[in-house]
Amino acid sequence: xxxxxxxxxxxxxxxxxxxxxxxxxxRALVEPAFWLGQPRTGVSSFTxxxxxxxxxxxxxxxxxxxxxxxxxxxxxxxANDPRCVPVLDVLERYLVKDGVVAVGEVGFxxxxxxxxxxxxxxxxxxxxxxxxxxVHTPHRDKLAGTRRTLELVAESGLSPERVLVDHLNETTVTxxxxxxxxxxxxxxxxxxxxxxxxxxxxQERGPDRVLVNSAADWGRSDPLKTRKTGDAMxxxxxxxxxxxxxxxxxxxxxxxxxxxxxxxxPERAAADTFEGNSLLRGERATAGTA
Amino acid sequence: xxxxxxxxxxxxxxxxxxxxxxxxxxLLDDVARxxxxxxxxxxSAAREVARGPLDPTDPDGLLGPxxxxxxxxxxxxxxxxxxxxxxxxxxxxxxxxxxxxxxxEKRAVLRALPRLDGIGDEGLPLVADALRTxxxxxxxxxxxxxxxDRLDPAAWRQGxxxxxxxxxxxxxxxxxxxxxxxxxxxxxxxYVHERVAAxxxxxxxxxxxxxxxxxALRATGLADELHSPHADRRDAARRALGGRTLPYPGxxxx
Numbered sequence: 001x002x003x004x005x006x007x008x009x010x011x012x013x014x015x016x017x018x019x020x021x022x023x024x025x026x027r028a029l030v031e032p033a034f035w036l037g038q039p040r041t042g043v044s045s046f047t048x049x050x051x052x053x054x055x056x057x058x059x060x061x062x063x064x065x066x067x068x069x070x071x072x073x074x075x076x077x078x079a080n081d082p083r084c085v086p087v088l089d090v091l092e093r094y095l096v097k098d099g100v101v102a103v104g105e106v107g108f109x110x111x112x113x114x115x116x117x118x119x120x121x122x123x124x125x126x127x128x129x130x131x132x133x134x135v136h137t138p139h140r141d142k143l144a145g146t147r148r149t150l151e152l153v154a155e156s157g158l159s160p161e162r163v164l165v166d167h168l169n170e171t172t173v174t175x176x177x178x179x180x181x182x183x184x185x186x187x188x189x190x191x192x193x194x195x196x197x198x199x200x201x202x203q204e205r206g207p208d209r210v211l212v213n214s215a216a217d218w219g220r221s222d223p224l225k226t227r228k229t230g231d232a233m234x235x236x237x238x239x240x241x242x243x244x245x246x247x248x249x250x251x252x253x254x255x256x257x258x259x260x261x262x263x264x265x266p267e268r269a270a271a272d273t274f275e276g277n278s279l280l281r282g283e284r285a286t287a288g289t290a
Numbered sequence: 291x292x293x294x295x296x297x298x299x300x301x302x303x304x305x306x307x308x309x310x311x312x313x314x315x316x317l318l319d320d321v322a323r324x325x326x327x328x329x330x331x332x333x334s335a336a337r338e339v340a341r342g343p344l345d346p347t348d349p350d351g352l353l354g355p356x357x358x359x360x361x362x363x364x365x366x367x368x369x370x371x372x373x374x375x376x377x378x379x380x381x382x383x384x385x386x387x388x389x390x391x392x393x394x395e396k397r398a399v400l401r402a403l404p405r406l407d408g409i410g411d412e413g414l415p416l417v418a419d420a421l422r423t424x425x426x427x428x429x430x431x432x433x434x435x436x437x438x439d440r441l442d443p444a445a446w447r448q449g450x451x452x453x454x455x456x457x458x459x460x461x462x463x464x465x466x467x468x469x470x471x472x473x474x475x476x477x478x479x480x481y482v483h484e485r486v487a488a489x490x491x492x493x494x495x496x497x498x499x500x501x502x503x504x505x506a507l508r509a510t511g512l513a514d515e516l517h518s519p520h521a522d523r524r525d526a527a528r529r530a531l532g533g534r535t536l537p538y539p540g541x542x543x544x
């Protein structure tokens with residue numbers, strides 16, 4: 001089973017996770033820029049984080065044979081902090097980079113005017129940079145947030161097949177399907193979706209324009225939920241080809257619209273170092289002798 | 291006065307196909323017209339024009355430019371040309387491209403520095419930043435001709451030692467013959483001794499410095515390692531010396 005996790009926050013995960021993910025069949029992923037749990041207080045916190053998403057984390061993933069991509073944005077929660085909003089002015093530096101495959105996560109957290117303003121601006125940036133968009137839907141009042149999201153997407157003029165609306169569930173998927181956006185589902189241990197409910201949704205609406213992710217981060221989450229969903233699909237009678245479509249070809253099709261996927265890069269040797277760090281925690285075992 | 295059209299390196303042009311050559315020309319013209327366009331074209335140049343090794347034996351561009359380095363150098367030369375007469379602006383623009391660059395973009399800036407008329411010493415902070423990393427691609431590019439000409443002796447020696455430490459071949463270091471001195475040799479000798487005392491292998495490239503300064507090992511305890519009570523240290527010393535004899539009394543290497 002080859003798997004592309006289209007939404008996972010590897011910055012918060014360990015090298016054990018990378019090893020387990022590779023063993024489970026995960027060969028590519030997208031790490032969306034988001035909140036870090038601890039609120040940021042300024043622009044340079046964002047830029048250092050973005051640098052890490054296109055630098056250190058990409059390097060780290062490659063050492064475990066996993067192609068790492070990123071989406072870049074001001075997230076909805078921190079769009080409410082005036083100290084953070086000026087990051088909008090430096091986003092373009094990152095939106096032109098190889099491996100940056102969408103603008104995201106954008107969208108709503110508490111449905112404020114500030115969130116809406118940042119959301120609109122970033123939909124414009126996606127259009128200007130010919131990038132797809134990854135939209136986070138709120139945990140609270142999800143239905144209203146999803147509805148307003150779709151109105152803003154329609155006003156932006158972006159075509160729906162370039163927009164992924166994420167963290168959907170049984171009550172919000174139909175709205176998204178009706179307008180032709182991609183539907184994202186986050187499979188969590190005890191919130192959001194689980195793999196069995198996911199299978200039921202796939203049975204009801206089919207495997208078109210759907211992405212399944214672990215959204216694993218610093219909270220209670222499981223980076224192998226994509227694999228577990230694949231296993232649950234097979235157990236429910238889906239074919240290997242169905243699983244490959246949902247867990248590999250769909251994310252490649254969606255993010256491939258950016259023209260910036262890095263699926264052809266060679267795997268690196270485990271002894272490589274990056275920016276002062278080696279995953280081996282010391283000088284290279286083969287330094288200068290190979 | 292009209293300035294000549296910025297010309298990419300002929301060796302780069304030769305390996306590009308027609309589409310890539312045409313695309314590069316378009317980007318160069320765009321930067322010549324509006325220098326700020328470099329902020330968009332420099333990061334995207336690899337996917338828009340070409341990327342990958344120029345030399346298949348040097349896939350990471352440690353010893354020389356990759357294809358994307360060469361393409362990006364063309365853009366920086368066009369930028370320097372467009373900002374001719376305004377070196378302060380050139381320094382800011384090049385510094386920002388480095389600051390916001392991923393590792394490939396940073397490497398390309400470092401490689402291009404010798405060709406940027408008007409940059410003066412303003413590239414030195416970028417070289418210093420690269421030398422603070424352990425990214426082999428950046429360390430190697432930092433010790434190219436620009437670093438060789440401008441780094442102060444202490445920083446340059448630390449850079450060379452770091453090459454040995456992280457595994458950058460010393461063939462990547464420009465001006466090694468000209469700049470290597472007794473002090474560098476002493477640093478390398480102490481590093482060699484430290485490796486041997488830990489029972490580890492020594493980078494073969496260390497001898498590119500030590501062979502030119504044969505007295506440098508004298509001040510170290512390497513000779514004693516040949517007679518260490520610990521077999522791993524004796525073995526490491528023998529492997530490190532590779533048949534060389536230490537140039538001072540007491541050497542028992544056979």
